[in-house]
Amino acid sequence: NAGVTQTPKFQVLKTGQSMTLQCAQDMNHNSMYWYRQDPGMGLRLIYYSASEGTTDKGEVPNGYNVSRLNKREFSLRLESAAPSQTSVYFCASSDVAGYEQYFGPGTRLTVT
Amino acid sequence: RKEVEQDPGPFNVPEGATVAFNCTYSNSASQSFFWYRQDCRKEPKLLMSVYSSGNEDGRFTAQLNRASQYISLLIRDSKLSDSATYLCVLYNQGGKLIFGQGTELSVKP
Numbered sequence: 001n002a003g004v005t006q007t008p009k010f011q012v013l014k015t016g017q018s019m020t021l022q023c024a025q026d027m028n029h030n031s032m033y034w035y036r037q038d039p040g041m042g043l044r045l046i047y048y049s050a051s052e053g054t055t056d057k058g059e060v061p062n063g064y065n066v067s068r069l070n071k072r073e074f075s076l077r078l079e080s081a082a083p084s085q086t087s088v089y090f091c092a093s094s095d096v097a098g099y100e101q102y103f104g105p106g107t108r109l110t111v112t
Numbered sequence: 113r114k115e116v117e118q119d120p121g122p123f124n125v126p127e128g129a130t131v132a133f134n135c136t137y138s139n140s141a142s143q144s145f146f147w148y149r150q151d152c153r154k155e156p157k158l159l160m161s162v163y164s165s166g167n168e169d170g171r172f173t174a175q176l177n178r179a180s181q182y183i184s185l186l187i188r189d190s191k192l193s194d195s196a197t198y199l200c201v202l203y204n205q206g207g208k209l210i211f212g213q214g215t216e217l218s219v220k221p
Contacts, residue, residue, distance in 0.1 A: 031207060040120070042199070042213035043156070050207050058208065090155055097207030099144070103155035 002026050006091050006104035013081040013111045021076040021107050023091030031097040032074035034058075034066060036087040037106075043090065049074055050097045081111045115139055116212035118200050124218045129190045133215045135200030136182045144203040145176055145183050149196045150214065156199055159185075190219045 004025045013019060025032065034046040035058075045058030047066040055066050063085060065077045074093075078085060088108050092101040118135045125131045137145075145162035160167065162174040162183050173186040183202075187194055200212035 035211075040213060043211040045208055048208065098203040098209060100146070100158050100161075101209060103157070105155055106153075 004091055004093055004102050004104035006089075006107050008107060009105065010108050011110070013078075013109065015082060015111060017081050018077070018079050019081065020078075021089055021091075021109075022073070023075065023104055024073045025091075025093040025102070026072065027093060027095070027102065028071070029093035029095050029102075030071070031094045032068065033092040033094075033101065034064075034074070034076045035090045035092065036060065036085075037090060038087050046076065046089075081109075083111045085109065086111045114212075115204075115210045116200055116202055118212040118215045120213060120215060122216040122218050124220060125190055126220055127190055127192060129219075130186065130188050131190055131217065132184055132186045133198055133200075133217075134182050134184050135212055135215075137200075137202050137210075138181070139202075139204055140178075140181060142202045142204050145174075146201040146203075146209075147172075147174055147183075147185050148199040148201055148211075150199055151196045156211075159198070187217075190217075192219050192221065195219045 007022045030051045033048040035043045049055045049068040052071045091104040094101045147159040148156040149159045150156040166175040171188045175184045197214040197216045199214045
């Protein structure tokens with residue numbers, strides 16, 4: 001079973017470039033999430049989608065946009081990348097909002 | 113004050129040792145609690161949920177103390193494969209999980 005998949009696995013961007021991180025889940029989950037993880041900071045929620053057609057800001061939404069394309073897919077877009085967005089990005093999904101979340105393998109993003 | 117606080121460690125223990133981690137939380141209305149495990153450069157995975165009555169899963173025991181607002185994780189007979197970062201996680205309202213920064217455990221031969 002694929003579970004939660006993310007693409008790309010690694011990415012290097014120059015300041016000001018844009019990109020979209022893709023996430024898909026095959027577990028028919030209603031809720032999906034985007035986190036970033038930085039050393040010493042733990043996982044911080046960027047955006048989440050409690051159900052198809054809805055999105056809400058998390059703790060650190062500035063500089064990001066999201067799209068819940070359908071029940072399976074939830075993408076994260078950086079419109080103008082900044083060095084402060086260098087991080088590991090994890091996508092997650094859950095059947096019931098707030099309960100056990102299943103994570104993708106992560107995208108390691110470096111912005112120079 | 114952070115919503116969830118953990119000692120980042122590292123905890124360095126020999127194989128076979130018993131080790132315990134605590135995690136404190138600030139919101140007394142927190143509803144559910146979990147321990148996640150994260151291996152180096154990998155995604156977090158659910159280790160166990162934490163129930164008010166305490167719960168055990170093999171060598172792992174989790175407990176919740178609502179009065180003092182902390183949860184604990186006890187690992188008995190540590191294995192090399194237990195080396196990882198253990199994340200304390202809680203659920204308030206609004207469908208979001210709150211993650212602690214994690215406690216690093218290193219089990220040595």
